[in-house]
Amino acid sequence: MKGLEFPVIGTKVKGLSRRFDLSDPKERKQYFEAKVGDEIKHLKEFLEDNTFIAYFLGKKNSGKGTYAKLFTEIFGEDRIEHVSVGDLVRKVHGEWDDFSKSPKFDELKKLYRGYISFDEAVETLLSRSTKKLLPTEFVL
Incomplete structure (x- = not known):
């Protein structure tokens, strides 16, 4: 996606000091909206007409399934297929x-x-x- 930068570091949002309970799905949604809401919007628009394949590689119990579930939560079950x-x-x-x-x-x-x-x-x-x-x- 030309013109979009997704930095790996520096996720602090100026002026945002609120703490979120990431075990609560509603708060998790608010957290991602506050931190990367624009990026999620752009990715959702991209996925309307395009596909994307991601592979999560890591040691056993390193969080691959957790991240896949978060992606599914954000982008929807109709967009994500998780194969373990x-x-x-x-x-x-x-x-x-x-x-x-x-x-x-x-x-x-x-x-x-x-x-x-x-x-x-x-x-x-x-x-x-x-x-x-x-x-x-x-x-x-």
């Missing part, structure tokens, strides 16, 4: 027994073209733990 890799992996793992006995399993095995072998991907899924991160190749 962790939720996706947990769901697939939880449904694996039934899936592995279905025709879709055979189709996946036949069509699979990953960075690691199919058997290695399955082993990675089934032996995953909360102590060790999944390899990037598995996620891809």
Whole structure:
């Protein structure tokens, strides 16, 4: 968006000394309106005719889901689609027994073209733990 600057630092607003309770959705809305209301307005206008993809990357429990929820709250559920890799992996793992006995399993095995072998991907899924991160190749 030409002509718009979104500085990463310096979010203090001159003349604004009020404190906001960010755990209250109404106060959160007032907070964002006071801090970045114009920018939000411009982004909403941009999203009327355009699309935008954002990836939140960070360590486990670093706030990616929280930020995604804030974006959804600000821009609306019709504008934001949140895909959590962790939720996706947990769901697939939880449904694996039934899936592995279905025709879709055979189709996946036949069509699979990953960075690691199919058997290695399955082993990675089934032996995953909360102590060790999944390899990037598995996620891809």
